[in-house]
Amino acid sequence: MARGRVTRLTACDVRFPTSLGAHGSDAMHTDPDYSTAYVTLETDAEDGLKGYGITFTLGKGTEVVVCAVNALAPHVLNKDLGDIVGDFRGFYRQLTSDSQLRWKHSSCLEAQTSFSCILLPNQIGPEKGVVHLATAAILNAVWDLWAKQEGKDPRTLSSCIDFRYISDVLTEEEACEILQKNQAGKKEREAQMLTQGYPAYTTSCAWLGYSDDRLKQLCTEALKGGWTRFKVKVGADMQDDVRRCGLIRDMIGPEKTLMMDANQRWDVPEAVEWMARLAEFKPLWIEEPTSPDDILGHAAISRALAPLGIGVATGEQCHNRVIFKQLLQARALQFLQIDSCRLGSVNENLSVLLMAKKFGIPVCPHAGGVGLCELVQHLIIFDFISVSASLENRMCEYVDHLHEHFKYPVLIQKACYLPPKDAGYSTEMKEESVKKYQYPDGDVWRKLLAAQGK
Amino acid sequence: MARGRVTRLTACDVRFPTSLGAHGSDAMHTDPDYSTAYVTLETDAEDGLKGYGITFTLGKGTEVVVCAVNALAPHVLNKDLGDIVGDFRGFYRQLTSDSQLRWKHSSCLEAQTSFSCILLPNQIGPEKGVVHLATAAILNAVWDLWAKQEGKDPRTLSSCIDFRYISDVLTEEEACEILQKNQAGKKEREAQMLTQGYPAYTTSCAWLGYSDDRLKQLCTEALKGGWTRFKVKVGADMQDDVRRCGLIRDMIGPEKTLMMDANQRWDVPEAVEWMARLAEFKPLWIEEPTSPDDILGHAAISRALAPLGIGVATGEQCHNRVIFKQLLQARALQFLQIDSCRLGSVNENLSVLLMAKKFGIPVCPHAGGVGLCELVQHLIIFDFISVSASLENRMCEYVDHLHEHFKYPVLIQKACYLPPKDAGYSTEMKEESVKKYQYPDGDVWRKLLAAQGK
Numbered sequence: 001m002a003r004g005r006v007t008r009l010t011a012c013d014v015r016f017p018t019s020l021g022a023h024g025s026d027a028m029h030t031d032p033d034y035s036t037a038y039v040t041l042e043t044d045a046e047d048g049l050k051g052y053g054i055t056f057t058l059g060k061g062t063e064v065v066v067c068a069v070n071a072l073a074p075h076v077l078n079k080d081l082g083d084i085v086g087d088f089r090g091f092y093r094q095l096t097s098d099s100q101l102r103w104k105h106s107s108c109l110e111a112q113t114s115f116s117c118i119l120l121p122n123q124i125g126p127e128k129g130v131v132h133l134a135t136a137a138i139l140n141a142v143w144d145l146w147a148k149q150e151g152k153d154p155r156t157l158s159s160c161i162d163f164r165y166i167s168d169v170l171t172e173e174e175a176c177e178i179l180q181k182n183q184a185g186k187k188e189r190e191a192q193m194l195t196q197g198y199p200a201y202t203t204s205c206a207w208l209g210y211s212d213d214r215l216k217q218l219c220t221e222a223l224k225g226g227w228t229r230f231k232v233k234v235g236a237d238m239q240d241d242v243r244r245c246g247l248i249r250d251m252i253g254p255e256k257t258l259m260m261d262a263n264q265r266w267d268v269p270e271a272v273e274w275m276a277r278l279a280e281f282k283p284l285w286i287e288e289p290t291s292p293d294d295i296l297g298h299a300a301i302s303r304a305l306a307p308l309g310i311g312v313a314t315g316e317q318c319h320n321r322v323i324f325k326q327l328l329q330a331r332a333l334q335f336l337q338i339d340s341c342r343l344g345s346v347n348e349n350l351s352v353l354l355m356a357k358k359f360g361i362p363v364c365p366h367a368g369g370v371g372l373c374e375l376v377q378h379l380i381i382f383d384f385i386s387v388s389a390s391l392e393n394r395m396c397e398y399v400d401h402l403h404e405h406f407k408y409p410v411l412i413q414k415a416c417y418l419p420p421k422d423a424g425y426s427t428e429m430k431e432e433s434v435k436k437y438q439y440p441d442g443d444v445w446r447k448l449l450a451a452q453g454k
Numbered sequence: 455m456a457r458g459r460v461t462r463l464t465a466c467d468v469r470f471p472t473s474l475g476a477h478g479s480d481a482m483h484t485d486p487d488y489s490t491a492y493v494t495l496e497t498d499a500e501d502g503l504k505g506y507g508i509t510f511t512l513g514k515g516t517e518v519v520v521c522a523v524n525a526l527a528p529h530v531l532n533k534d535l536g537d538i539v540g541d542f543r544g545f546y547r548q549l550t551s552d553s554q555l556r557w558k559h560s561s562c563l564e565a566q567t568s569f570s571c572i573l574l575p576n577q578i579g580p581e582k583g584v585v586h587l588a589t590a591a592i593l594n595a596v597w598d599l600w601a602k603q604e605g606k607d608p609r610t611l612s613s614c615i616d617f618r619y620i621s622d623v624l625t626e627e628e629a630c631e632i633l634q635k636n637q638a639g640k641k642e643r644e645a646q647m648l649t650q651g652y653p654a655y656t657t658s659c660a661w662l663g664y665s666d667d668r669l670k671q672l673c674t675e676a677l678k679g680g681w682t683r684f685k686v687k688v689g690a691d692m693q694d695d696v697r698r699c700g701l702i703r704d705m706i707g708p709e710k711t712l713m714m715d716a717n718q719r720w721d722v723p724e725a726v727e728w729m730a731r732l733a734e735f736k737p738l739w740i741e742e743p744t745s746p747d748d749i750l751g752h753a754a755i756s757r758a759l760a761p762l763g764i765g766v767a768t769g770e771q772c773h774n775r776v777i778f779k780q781l782l783q784a785r786a787l788q789f790l791q792i793d794s795c796r797l798g799s800v801n802e803n804l805s806v807l808l809m810a811k812k813f814g815i816p817v818c819p820h821a822g823g824v825g826l827c828e829l830v831q832h833l834i835i836f837d838f839i840s841v842s843a844s845l846e847n848r849m850c851e852y853v854d855h856l857h858e859h860f861k862y863p864v865l866i867q868k869a870c871y872l873p874p875k876d877a878g879y880s881t882e883m884k885e886e887s888v889k890k891y892q893y894p895d896g897d898v899w900r901k902l903l904a905a906q907g908k
Contacts, residue, residue: 291618
């Protein structure tokens with residue numbers, strides 16, 4: 001059983017100066033410093049375990065998320081972990097529906113495996129914007145701590161989901177039915193994950209700010225490493241896009257998979273025109289063609305691009321389950337991209353995985369950033385084992401950055417995620433990394449800011 | 455011309471302990487302390503004018519918005535006001551699309567009147583959540599300052615609008631066309647506003663936390679004061695709703711207008727069932743029946759309630775123009791409720807007024823809170839004079855709270871807003887109010903927090 005009363009919650013502003021190397025650059029985010037509001041939960045339990053949670057940010061403004069975490073802290077402090085996870089739906093709603101702040105059952109699973117997906121029960125262990133990112137960081141820490149403590153009890157996962165505003169497409173009964181149905185074949189899928197891992201694609205080769213030479217070099221290396229699926233950033237300049245996409249398609253050949261990502265650069269008609277031009281390079285999908293809030297816009301783009309064989313992918317900036325619900329209802333996407341740190345932690349991601357299953361849409365998570373790969377591997381492996389039971393049209397993003405700062409970094413083998421084997425949500429960072437990259441007082445930033453005369 | 459370089463930007467956390475009297479209580483916000491992140495802009499211009507901007511919050515978390523204002527401050531400090539308003543679209547996009555923070559033309563108007571709507575040129579005068587509220591507070595201060603400085607130059611209002619993500623329904627050319635068309639009859643409408651004012655409705659009588667006796671008393675007073683349109687909060691308890699709605703309908707009689715507001719309490723099917731039960735009290739609209747993000751849900755509710763003669767109203771928590779665009783495209787509302795402090799100030803509200811006009815949907819602004827009436831009167835009077843040119847099915851919310859803290863409070867006469875006559879955006883608060891209600895150090899809060907042993 002979950003143990004301990006939460007005695008301490010701290011939030012750190014940790015930033016990595018990735019903009020110095022144009023890592024992570026795209027058509028809308030030209031100079032990101034990959035950063036995180038890093039939450040640590042401590043309890044008075046004798047086990048001494050801590051929970052670690054992150055949310056992902058791009059540098060500036062991380063202090064605002066830290067401030068929001070502190071504003072939410074009274075909901076968590078002095079609470080019993082058992083009470084929190086015992087009524088996790090209620091606790092989720094308490095965090096997301098704080099009456100002042102919002103102005104911003106059944107046991108289905110039972111198994112035995114030898115890896116540690118926090119969603120699999122065999123292991124120990126106002127819904128948008130800044131406040132929702134802070135909620136994600138806190139809840140991610142709760143899941144990490146819970147997953148480390150809890151034994152192999154089968155858990156009532158659906159009882160963690162807040163069905164408010166989605167009951168018109170998914171009821172708790174339907175959620176349980178999906179989970180129950182997938183008891184069949186579960187052991188085989190677990191074994192498959194252990195031996196082969198979950199298929200991944202790489203975004204590391206073709207950031208918008210990379211030169212053609214660097215792109216070629218990285219692409220060559222990736223091909224040698226066994227990668228078969230590649231994503232390229234597009235949307236800033238048509239001529240550049242044509243040249244870069246051509247270059248990559250030539251290098252990887254006609255059989256391997258190419259995806260394109262516009263990072264919200266276009267209006268609806270522009271997206272359709274631009275992709276008509278890039279269709280010759282046979283992309284599987286165009287990702288974030290326009291505003292992440294524009295459900296009907298994505299639906300229009302989907303309809304226009306379907307005859308060209310191009311799907312629409314989106315989700316990394318969809319701020320809650322209500323937006324995902326509508327994207328599915330409107331047939332606005334053909335690939336759904338959850339994010340482990342933008343939605344309200346595991347609780348809300350579960351509802352999205354289940355809705356995607358109901359609508360028959362494959363989930364291909366967003367990852368990269370700081371720790372997103374570490375977290376999302378838990379969600380997508382769970383999706384395969386317990387929800388979708390399929391790998392068709394499915395893969396998880398992978399970016400080769402910043403894993404060295406994590407205590408339990410992801411393991412990639414033959415372009416696949418190998419299941420994590422340590423207890424918890426893989427969220428814990430190395431102490432020395434947190435210290436060094438803390439903003440603005442860590443060594444790295446003191447030097448950088450001094451060099452900028454700040 | 456706009457004068458001065460911005461030399462100082464300060465943000466104050468000002469909170470009014472309205473929860474002590476259940477003012478403002480509804481089905482989702484049971485204990486609001488009406489609050490604001492209050493921004494003051496100073497320049498080095500010799501005129502000594504300052505710009506004041508607010509955004510509206512409900513107590514807790516206001517410090518997070520203040521933190522976000524400070525994060526955005528570098529975009530404003532040391533900028534020339536002339537440069538800011540000279541490329542206001544560019545400046546708007548700079549604030550809302552800060553590459554790190556977002557992760558979170560023609561002259562159409564010319565006139566002469568004797569009141570001061572900041573949008574009318576004859577007078578001296580990113581995009582969601584916390585960061586967007588902070589953007590609103592800052593831009594509201596810019597508009598206030600600009601409106602105070604600027605003479606009667608005709609302004610190119612459409613050049614303030616960021617058409618990104620809405621060009622599929624409204625182009626800049628169409629926006630100008632709408633404004634130009636309404637040059638005809640403008641003088642008459644201005645005169646009409648000066649003599650009769652803009653029609654208002656009252657929400658002051660029937661907050662959810664008020665007793666029946668209080669409700670009756672306030673309703674009696676409002677009827678005496680000439681009010682003919684009333685809004686009642688519903689959604690927490692059906693029996694209460696039936697009793698309270700019956701009570702009000704009896705008091706106001708069959709001819710006067712009754713609106714209902716559920717403040718997002720329901721899921722889609724629940725909203726339809728609940729309103730079928732309350733239809734006997736003949737409400738004009740049901741406001742916020744479900745999640746403000748649920749465009750398709752609002753469309754489904756609209757379709758279901760149309761045969762009962764009940765419209766759907768929403769918008770006060772719609773976080774940007776992209777959501778409004780889709781509400782209009784999906785025919786999801788019959789009354790559109792802009793909010794002066796949630797959208798990105800005047801710039802973004804202009805785009806919503808123009809889209810509503812194009813779709814033929816009446817705008818009935820949200821007001822109340824702290825200062826929302828003061829700000830939104832400028833927008834809705836402008837809407838009548840220059841955009842919609844109609845009062846049909848139109849009215850502006852009014853709540854009789856906290857006006858005494860403003861230097862230029864709204865003026866209500868015979869249940870209508872009289873046009874403001876002082877230069878600026880009516881955003882300036884009285885110095886002594888800011889001092890007294892500042893959180894947590896103002897007198898009022900020091901006493902309250904001490905009484906709570908904090």
